[in-house]
Amino acid sequence: MAQTCSSELAQFLGPNSTAAASYICDKFTDTAYAVDSTYLLFSAYLVFSMQLGFAMLCAGSVRAKNTMNIMLTNVLDAATGGIFYYLFGFAFAFGSPSNGFIGRHNFALKSIPSSLFDYSNFLYQWAFAIAAAGITSGSIAERTQFVAYLVYSSFLTGFVYPVVSHWFWSADGWASASNTNNLLFGSGVIDFAGSGVVHMVGGIAGLYGALIEGPRIGRFDHTGRSVALRGHSASLVVLGTFILWFGWYGFNPGSFAKILSPYDSGTHYGQWSAVGRTAVTTTLAGCTAALTTLFGKRILSGHWNVTDVCNGLLGGFAAITAGCSVVEPWAAIICGFVAALVLIGCNMMAEKAKFDDPLEAAQLHGGCGAWGVIFTALFATEKYVNEVYPGKPGRPYGLFMGGGGRLLAAHVIQILVIIGWVSATMGPLFFILHKFNLLRISAEDEMAGMDLTRHGGFAYVYHDDDEGNEANKHGIQMRRIEPSAQI
Secondary structure, eight states: OHHHHHHHHHHHHOTTOHHHHHHHHHHHHHHHHHHHHHHHHHHHHHHHHHHHHHHHHHHHHSOGGGHHHHHHHHHHHHHHHHHHIIIIIHHHHHOSSOOSSOOOSOGGGTTOSOSSOOHHHHHHHHHHHHHHHHHHHHHTTTSBOHHHHHHHHHHIIIIIHHHHHHHHHSTTOTTBTTOTTSOGGGTOBOOSSOIIIIIIHHHHHHHHHHHHHOOOTTSBOTTOOBOOOOOSOHHHHHHHHHHHHHHHHHHSGGGGOOOOOBSSTTSSOBHHHHHHHHHHHHHHHHHHHHHHHHHHHHHHHSSOOHHHHHHHHHHHHHHHTTTTTTSOHHHHHHHHHHHHHHHHHHHHHHHHTTOOOTTOHIIIIIIHHHHHHHHHHHHOOHHHHHHHSOSSTTOOOOGGGTOOSHHHHHHHHHHHHHHHHHHHHHHHHHHHHHHTTOSBOOHHHHHHOHHHHHSSSOSSOOOHHHHOOHHHHTTOOOOOOOTTSOO
16 A cells, blocks of 8 residues: 555656655555554443443343343353453454365464454454353353353353354355455445344354253243243343443444545545445434334333333344445344344244243344344345445346345345354253253252252342341252262
């Protein structure tokens, strides 16, 4: 870039100006790298803040006796994911050159920084990896052994998720829209910020975990009728939702990775405009989904339920994540509307199938994420696709926008291969943990609550003087967990 700039600038500065032109262009290039790196780092901080949102959302959605447990698992998702993504995950995802299936270089960040990646790229992608792990932890809340969290989180962030992100985001990936030398159906998969890569992977992994260990005790009565086991704090649910909303502005707009990229130099319109448009489409999809869920659940249940509205909002965000950069704002409203219906429908199916997910994570992220992948293939516009994915003019775009069906075909394949890959990896992992009695806690511990039996006490201070010690009041004694017992 600097060399091209220098040769062009020298023409305007006159003879014997090569050194001056080179100096000016080098400084401009340095500034551009610094601006883009700062933008990416700030986006990484926003995405990382979503871990706090996940923690608060999870804490509010479970019963008080399991609050400390679920918050600890969220902390360790980030910590465990940090080590395993550093050692293996980033290399499997983006290590280049590589084959179309998996990356082969940059283990433990060897040879970074390079012309391809800086440390900011790793930090941003790590924040995405632990988001996928956080989704799964919600599905298996309130009845899962602590060791199972550590095992699945390590495997998901170190191998399962990185391979999927390599397929669809790496320049070498077999279905990546950035692999201009070998584009699937001439388009590749346009999953800009991860409706499939992040949300479907986390949601399907959670689906298998929850299916294999079964519903919580009391979730369905002896006749099979659903019994609501409501979370203990709507306040924490709302707080977590707003933090996630805030973090999503790093998740979606931040996925550009660069902001100082003019589409037509000297004009007001450039990649900074696309970043703003992406924030707008994200907002509109979430708002529409929230309102649709509000009125939809009011019709079905007769109540205005804030928890349902929060989940609907997040479902809209999960859906728009794939196409946020390549659709018009009006299309985002359609995305959010349908996402709310998808979430409501998935929850009804889950209840009939006696599937228990305390946070509706599998339905929300898996179902709405899949809808988002399809939505992008229907509504992606020609102009935005060519701007966001340059280097290959004449790409297929949305079916409903006149772009034909090749992008839709690529996205259907994406959904199928993600389901197949996560089923083939996370399904057996949870089954093995189950067979070795490492997945689900005992019925006694589940009834007492994991905060007391596994973590040394409750998350909240009870009025011991007035009401007596809570543990003793229920006849529960603290005991030591021996190494041979469940962990």
